Amino acid sequence: MTDLARPDRAEVLEMLAAFGQRAAEDVPDELGSLELTWLIAEFEQRYGIEADLDDEQFESVRTVDDAVAVFRAAVLAAAGPDAGPDAVADRPAETLADATGAPRS
Template sequence: MTLPLAACREEVLAILVEIGYRTPDSARERIDSLELARLLYELERRYGVQLALDDDELLAMSTLTGAAEVLQRVRERGRTGDPG
């Protein structure tokens, strides 16, 4: 079952809050490169997978909404280390 985009966005924000990069009421949409690196690490650690994201997916993850969309697609595909 696919999580709604809003739930994925909340999960991304919750991870950024938990690792100390954001406050819960942060309205900033942009994710900087350090946040993105840590977010990817946390997603891989939490789900026990190695994400195989292409350049377009990584670029999309530069915003909270984009990261939520990518997370949603990755969950739908169940994609881990498989690039294709």
């Protein structure tokens, strides 16, 4: 896993497209709970990382962008503290903290 910023929106849309057997451009932005459950399982299988969301975090993921933030936070957390703040450069730190449930600094 050389690119810690992944998965990106395009990859999440690709995963969701496979779930619904449709083109990525046909995937709606809003996620249902079944789609999200499948998406989490697909992410965990592809990346070998457990997303480990509690009920509140799971319920807060409503859109593709929410899922991207959660998955990027999981990748960053799995990379460890030495990954540095630039590992997920296009996500604000507060978004990552919210996604992982970690306290904000």
